[in-house]
Amino acid sequence: MNIVNLNDLSVQEINEIIDLAIEFKNGKKINYHGQKVIANLFFEPSSRTHYSFDMAAIKLNCHTQNFEASNSSLTKGESLYDTCKMFEMLGCDALVIRHPQDDYYKDLENVHIPILNAGDGKGNHPSQSLLDLMTIKEEFGHFENLKIAIVGDIKHSRVAHSNYDVMKRLGMDVMTSGPEDLKEEGYNYKPLDEIIGEVDILMLLRVQHERHGDNSNFSKDVYHHLYGLNETRYNRLKDNCIIMHPAPINRGVEIKDELVESEKSRIFTQMKNGVYVRMAMIHKVINDE
Numbered sequence: 001m002n003i004v005n006l007n008d009l010s011v012q013e014i015n016e017i018i019d020l021a022i023e024f025k026n027g028k029k030i031n032y033h034g035q036k037v038i039a040n041l042f043f044e045p046s047s048r049t050h051y052s053f054d055m056a057a058i059k060l061n062c063h064t065q066n067f068e069a070s071n072s073s074l075t076k077g078e079s080l081y082d083t084c085k086m087f088e089m090l091g092c093d094a095l096v097i098r099h100p101q102d103d104y105y106k107d108l109e110n111v112h113i114p115i116l117n118a119g120d121g122k123g124n125h126p127s128q129s130l131l132d133l134m135t136i137k138e139e140f141g142h143f144e145n146l147k148i149a150i151v152g153d154i155k156h157s158r159v160a161h162s163n164y165d166v167m168k169r170l171g172m173d174v175m176t177s178g179p180e181d182l183k184e185e186g187y188n189y190k191p192l193d194e195i196i197g198e199v200d201i202l203m204l205l206r207v208q209h210e211r212h213g214d215n216s217n218f219s220k221d222v223y224h225h226l227y228g229l230n231e232t233r234y235n236r237l238k239d240n241c242i243i244m245h246p247a248p249i250n251r252g253v254e255i256k257d258e259l260v261e262s263e264k265s266r267i268f269t270q271m272k273n274g275v276y277v278r279m280a281m282i283h284k285v286i287n288d289e
């Protein structure tokens with residue numbers, strides 16, 4: 001099986017992955033005794049996703065291969081499909097792929113080993129959504145009726161696109177906010193200062209300059225003033241509200257530097273949870289007959 005878009009998984013399957021990730025965090029061990037090989041193919045830069053998939057495989061006692069696009073036969077014109085078929089023929093047991101093209105995985109239907117989508121263009125980022133959901137479930141114990149505001153460049157964010165759909169399916173009240181020219185058509189949009197005092201989760205996103213050029217109407221200071229988490233907005237958050245961000249963070253833009261590690265922030269917890277979620281994802285796909 002593949003995990004390329006969470007819309008392909010039932011609510012029960014999503015909860016099973018999250019619950020297994022929480023078991024891993026609590027000490028559960030699964031050991032593949034070096035019998036499985038996971039290939040990490042990143043065609044776009046990544047720190048967290050790449051190295052936490054790698055760490056997840058290591059913790060399951062799988063081997064990994066880490067593809068270096070700039071030093072590969074891609075530079076001689078080899079296609080994504082042929083690159084993936086090569087790893088299948090080498091004997092890899094699963095592919096973790098990040099690629100700038102939306103829905104790239106639709107071109108890989110004839111690859112016969114599991115694919116884990118580590119982010120496709122502005123389309124989806126399923127492992128990020130699952131680690132976000134794990135962090136929320138750890139905090140609140142449930143999803144139903146929790147209010148979340150996802151704030152930032154919604155239109156170009158694969159994190160927003162993955163989370164909006166799955167969080168609604170899980171019964172959450174999902175609102176988006178940020179610059180009006182970066183909102184997503186059809187999504188529930190509210191001005192940040194109208195909703196900041198009523199949300200259980202404030203999820204901040206980076207402006208994805210790399211996906212639409214550096215043509216923002218805002219300087220960093222203006223963005224921070226209009227949409228960033230500053231002390232004034234922090235003090236309006238509910239007592240039990242948590243702050244999330246998929247990172248990388250632009251300190252002083254989406255969030256004031258000093259608030260990144262504030263009491264309400266779960267930003268570094270999200271990174272830690274990413275390893276356990278990716279262990280659960282790898283186990284699910286390589287254990288699926």
Ligand code: CP
Nearest residue numbers: 046047048049246247
């Ligand atoms: N959150 C996230 O996807 O980070 P990286 O781009 O560093 O993997």
